[in-house]
Amino acid sequence: MSNTVPAEPTLRPERPFFSSGPTSKFPGWSLDLLKTESLGRSHRSKTGKGRLKYAIDLSRKILGIPDDYLIGILPGSDTGALECAMWSMLGARPATVAAWESFGNVWIQDAVKQLKLKELTVLNADYGEIPDLTQVDKGDDVVFTWNGTTSGAKIPNTDWIADDREGVTINDATSAVFAQPMDWPKLDATTYSWQKVMGSEAAHGMLILSPRAIERIESYDPEWPLPKLFRLKKGDKLNRAIFEGATINTPSLLATEDYIASLEWAESIGGLDALHARADANAQLVCDWIEATPWLRNMVADPAKRTNTGVCMVFQGDWYDSLSEEDQKAVPKKIVSMLEEMHIGYDFNGYRDAPPSLRIWCGATVDHESVKRLLPWIEWAYAKVQSEFSA
Template identity: 25%
Template sequence: MKRALNFNAGPTALPEAVLKIAEKEWLNYKGTGMNVMEMSHRSKPYEEINTQAQALLRKLLNISDDYEILFLQGGASLQFTMLPMNLLEEGKKGYYALTGSWSEKALKEAKKIGDAEVVASGKDNNYTTIPKLTDLDSLENGSYLHITSNNTIYGTQWNDIPSNLNLPLVADMSSDILCRPIDVNSYGLIYAGAQKNLGPSGVTVVILKKDLLERSKDSLPSMLDYRTHAKNDSLYNTPPTLAVYLLKLVLEWADSIGGAEALETMNKQKAALLYNEIDESNGFYSGHAEVSSRSLMNVTFTLNSKELTDAFLSEAKELGFTGLNGHRSVGGCRASIYNAVPLEHVEKLAQFMKDFRTR
């Protein structure tokens, strides 16, 4: 079978090595005679999967014991609500930096819970750049500052993370977690849907500083209280067992190839191939993001006309490329080159872009 050249924005490609292991263990996971989906989440084999996944994530991102690692459901979209429900203190503000649609949605949900305010926005520039955060020392009476570290629709990414804050930094890292090393200690909370860099859809990772758990109120519904999941090792209710199992396999794969440092090297190489083709095309391809804000994960660009765009996407589809359509809100084209997208596939796309432009 010929594998697709998968550039979908999410869910997206999984490492082929991971899929082969899952295929091998599909009917009989480690001698249990069952698929992971069939076994009890209270069983020893599954508890080991859960524990190993947490340990691998802790190793790969150098997460200290000061943080809880939670495996939740509901995607990053539920975290838009769960975050302010737990961390937004009465009489204080949640501050938000707007860099695209997902940060807008996070702000919208926070406003339903309490007082939320925009501190910086790239909206006036059509989100082509990450806005500058100035006068952060003047952020008074704040519960947290929220950023979206990578913006899939617009192809921008934070490169200079806010530091020396007098309030916790919170980040939605759904589309760039583990694409490069990060200093987890700079954050109070990180959340990420798994379906771009960590595994399949269905599980959401939350990395939470333990002292922030004190903010959660007893009046919260149990399932929306971070303390519930922390106390029960993410096993309070039936977890998405297959998704957590595949998450573990992806983390094992990442560890085997050298971890976050090796992934960063590979991701920079992949991104450079496409950005170089855009920059050398003399305007045939136009990148959406300004150079200083370009994403390692989502390369967004347009062609000079709808007819050219349609022809580009049609020919690409015939050659086995999938997922190159830009988001419906901005149009154009987008190549999502997450960790599991092989370098060879990106090389083929860069060559196709060059050939199409030449013709």
């Protein structure tokens, strides 16, 4: 690449929000869209509980969740919901935890250091790869992340999950659930958070349980004590009130209204098919640009494993390779800092534990035109950074 800095682009993204979580609000979002009748009311009131139940019902409708699956609102975002599933269900039989990025490794640490599972298999892979999931024994419970938020690698399919499995599957789907089709018959406990993909306010997690998961919870009591926030049972049975609008602790009804607004927006544009199409188009645009840009490569080499949400890219080429490790880490930070100060694009640096990289969120709430306009600015900023280093 030449040290000559190209002309500054003229078109700026109208909505410069490219964070991978919390993600961009949906187009047209405004506080004026949020209903306020539930605010200042008890979450146990008819009004408050009704809005929580409406959020559950609308989630089921848009995501196509089977009628015999239960959906509950839990505290602690996706982390709270996923750990609730792990702490409530694991230990009954051997388990496999598969990870290929930062958050999946957190679940490994939970299994190893906190739950101290006696019969545990760990499947791990570097950023940009996924482990060989065909190694998962159908007799094992399995914990996995559908979509690696910090690496851009997703599972290409669910063929590795046996139809006649004996264990339960626990699926962290937080950055995939509104962007990629979920194979519900293969999923027993699925979790996500409001701020991922749909860009709603944070701190609340969703826990979706299949009949097999319900049976596991009701037939099994783990040997470790359960914190109150993880207690799903009332006596020997699942507390079904949690899945009808009651919650274990006090939720934010303002955040609930924001989540509802995002779901109603999704419904207004055509539902799940429209959400998938918007994310696919955005991701394809970025992936094609990466392929055409000689100083970048997709962090995920296999196209079948590339996400359509948080697309991650790393730097390459003679100039970049000649830099010290410290300077290589500085390159993406300088690009992001420069464009954030100019209000061109916010929060698209790679994850702190990932290799030096950029990560552009491509989910459905991001406008295609904004993504298209961001890319020339990144090229311009890269040339500026290269020129500064070479001066």
